Amino acid sequence: MSLDNKRSGLAALTLGAIGVVYGDIGTSPLYTLKEVFLPATGVELNTHNLIGATSVIVWALMFVVTLKYVILILRADNRGEGGALALTALAAHAVQQRPRLRNALLLLGLFGATLFYGDSVITPAISVMGAIEGLEVITPTLKPYVLPISAAILVGLFVVQRYGTAAVGKVFGPIIVIWFGVLGAIGVVHIAQQPQILAALNPLEAWAFFSQRGWHLFAAVGAIVLALTGAEALYADMGHFGVKPIRLAWTGLVFPALALNYLGQGALLMGDASAIENPFFRLFPAALVLPMVGLAALAAVIASQAVISGAYSMTKQAILLGFLPRLTMRHTSASESGQIYVPAVNWALLAGVLGAVFMFGSSSALAGAYGIAVTLTMLITTVLTFFVIRDGWRLPAPLAIGATIFFLAVDALLVAGCAIKFFDGGWFPLALGLMLFIMMSTWARGRQLLMDSLRNEGLELEPFIESLAHGGAHRAQRTAVYAVADPTLVPQALLHNLKHNQVLHETNVILNVQFHDHPSVDEAGRVELAQLAPGFWRVVVHYGFMEEPDVPAALALCEPKGLRVEPFETSYFLSRETVVPTPGGGMANWRERLFSALSRNSSGVARFFRLPDNAVVELGTRVQI
Known part of the structure; x- marks a missing residue:
């Protein structure tokens, strides 16, 4: 292959990675900073806290996404594939000489995989509602229409799944590139008006923000973690695009655009505290709010498509690994074997998403349910990765243990921050995950008993x-x-x-x-x-x-x-x-x-x-x- 062909292939894969992999984390600016300053978090809206909270978000993206996932976790590929079940298989293989530990890791990985389905229910609901709530910025009289419009978009999204994503996928990348470009550009505009927000780039500001919170630290973390949702997609979609395009997309566009937008929102709030009602859409002049609602809705649909497709792929993996019964699967592309449609999963997800929309009623209420499943998955990923790098890669024990302790401490803080939202909705994705875990473990154990019975009588x-x-x-x-x-x-x-x-x-x-x-x-x-x-x-x-x-x-x-x-x-x-x-x-x-x-x-x-x-x-x- 010529150098030009390699470059064009890499560019196409990078564009695809931007469109599919980063849709979820790319819509987090719609609601994250607003949630940090809700009364329940105890964080007062002032310049000092704006710099501190923005600093925490930027450095959380640096440590959790860049350092943990982009640099470390993406190395743990199972013959080019990633995701919870692929990592579980790697960890189980690394400790295959210790059957009890292997079985424990399989169960732990299985539970992590079931939590992904909880995320697949919450992500479409909160992303689409967060986008459509921009209508309220235009005029409060549109507020009653947010719920039915969101529900209609979600129903349409799941109805068209049967036709596949091949045609739609071609426009995913360009739309999300435009989205991230707008995020970064509008952020720069507001940073120029309030340049003191750049102090947030100092990690000591993040440390000061945390150290001054006391017991309110966990409430603030529970909101800040919303900026990290979608990080697992980096690893889960590795098999579709490869490591290099995913890394290039993150470092070249996604991370800078997100950082600039969060800094821009902080700068906006420094000058206008009333913008806290919806700081994302208030970044834009009134004439641009309606077009931005449309662009945000497209970005939210794309973010939703990523987790829906991921749920199909996860289901297929679970079936072939013996954790789920055979389900009807339809291939929606003659050239791409990974593009499948699973009707039972599709309609179950739609029921769950609509249930979440009407149960919680707003993106702020859904934010209480969002995060706990994702952070638990992150914690499980860290545990499984330890056995891969120590027993599989044979890295020195001090390095493996030191890195694991650091990331476990970060993950534990994130889980604790989300755990306090358990009764505000955090129970919802956990309940979904637990039901699926019971079903999957029952199927795996039942198949084992069935095979034993056939052998005994055969x-x-x-x-x-x-x-x-x-x-x-x-x-x-x-x-x-x-x-x-x-x-x-x-x-x-x-x-x-x-x-x-x-x-x-x-x-x-x-x-x-x-x-x-x-x-x-x-x-x-x-x-x-x-x-x-x-x-x-x-x-x-x-x-x-x-x-x-x-x-x-x-x-x-x-x-x-x-x-x-x-x-x-x-x-x-x-x-x-x-x-x-x-x-x-x-x-x-x-x-x-x-x-x-x-x-x-x-x-x-x-x-x-x-x-x-x-x-x-x-x-x-x-x-x-």
């Missing part, structure tokens, strides 16, 4: 095949593929086929699909096969947790290795287990019933593995757990 495959050599079962001149969870046992569908139909196929393929805790598998290692006896083959297909399983395509790779699976002469036999909860052992009865309900409503194996509809035969079996 027949060993190889002795069974040897016994068939002496039998006289009729041979059908076709290929039968039996999908199994354990390739060492006789498939239940094969037993049913022999028992009820008294027939055996000419070629029998015992198929096992395995998903691994790394994002992808090389094509050379996609399939492994062994001939067990004449007419019997065992095939194991491997996928990473970011890949889309396609069994017919994988079976076509077997031909050079001696097994030809003719598409029009092949039947796929599937065992569909009906789970029967039983008292005693296993899980609590209510969890077994939950697992049974999830199992009944999971999407079929045929669609999940892309099997041809007219070649699938399902045979049921009842299994007690």
